[in-house]
Amino acid sequence: MEITTSSIRGLAHRCEEFLDDRGESSAISYPGSLALCILDSVYSTGSHPNAVDNVVDRYIARHGREDGAKSLRYSIAAAGGAEVWAEQVVCNLKPASTHPGAMLKAEVVDQATRLMAEYGIDTVTDLLETLVDEPSPGRSTTGLAGRWRDLPSQRSGISWKNLLMLAGSPHFEIDYRVTNCIAEVAGFGIDVTDDYVLVLIEEVADVLGAEEREVRRIVWQLSHRRLLSKRKPASTAWRYGLDADSDVLVEVGVEGWHGGAEAADPAWDHEWTMPYSTPGASGAAPF
Known part of the structure; x- marks a missing residue:
């Protein structure tokens, strides 16, 4: 090569x-908080970076930087549900997709915390240890990665790959x-x-x-x-x-590595992955 x-x-x-x-x-990472990894990974899809930073900062202001998935789930429950939590805690009511009637990203976050509970995962360490048994985070997996992709509007797996990067996983798809x-x-x-x-x-x-x-x-x-x-x-x-x-x-040369690149498909399971509006362009401003 x-x-x-x-x-x-x-x-x-x-x-x-x-x-x-x-x-x-x-670069952005949260080695001490799976809660922040989940928030950032879900909210970053189709959102301006400043909007994602605001969500994370508001959660940190309320709960600190060390929450696990369980504490994030409790935060949502204590607020009275995902919609109230989205409005009062992170102040972001963005939907998970552009489809009419799409659920809020906050609701996806809530479902993601429950998925982690099913696997006994609370911390970043728990997540990384679980991934050791999943050699491929690709679309065909039936493990945790596959279950994450089954969450509403997460089929493309972009948010899952975001999660891996934020948590410090060696996976790089x-x-x-x-x-x-x-x-x-x-x-x-x-x-x-x-x-x-x-x-x-x-x-x-x-x-x-x-x-x-x-x-x-x-x-x-x-x-x-x-x-x-x-x-x-x-x-x-x-x-x-x-x-x-x-x-x-x-x-240079590479031996023994097999990639898993996925082809670009603009209609890829309808997940909202379109770029956010840029300053001066038409469209809603980031929030």
């Missing part, structure tokens, strides 16, 4: 914004959004396979001195618009030793 230094520079420039000088990531993100930096005519994505991320992690799993999380969240870049396109000023005035092939 051949990867160019310009591709490495391009992706590194996009990821560097979310890494400090020690290679520590500012390359979907069409990740592929499109990589294609933007790889250049015209490059066959962006799953192996290409993984190797490019590995090379970028090495260049930036960061953990590979953190670069994967950044790439996922950038691809799915959970993170928004505020940087301008990369300039020729580069401090990582890759010559910006030339484009050199870097020969």
Whole structure:
């Protein structure tokens, strides 16, 4: 496999914004709270990042940063149900899809906490230990991932993959959004396979001195618009030793890895995954 230094520079420039000088990531994760992982994963689908941040911040203001799935379920019950909780605790009444009569995202969150209870899962550690027995989080699984996808408006699995990233799972499923993100930096005519994505991320992690799993999380969240870049396109000023005035092939290879990329399907089970409205565009403002 051949990867160019310009591709490495391009992706590194996009990821560097979310890494400090020690290679520590500012990508979004909640290693100490499954409640926050569930909230973020469900609310992030089809929502502006600021709206998701507001939901999480309001919950933290009420309950702190360490709640498990059980405490989240109790919070909803104590409020008098999902609709009242959505209105009074997180102040977000967004529906789970664009279909008329769709249930609120808060109701999906409530069902997700009950699903976790069925599997005896309360903490992030519980979730990660359960996933060890599920080698594939793909659509065909009959385990927890499959049950999550059976939740209302969650068939595409985007929220499930969000959950894995937020919880720190090593699972990294390359979907069409990740592929499109990589294609933007790889250049015209490059066959962006799953192996290409993984190797490019590995090379970028090495260049930036960061953990590979953190670069994967950044790439996922950038691809799915959970993170928004505020940087301008990369300039020729580069401090990582890759010559910006030339484009050199870097020969690398991957053995023993089998990807699970899913084809893009705009009608994929009708889950609401359309981008949020951008500033100045028509449509409802994020809330």
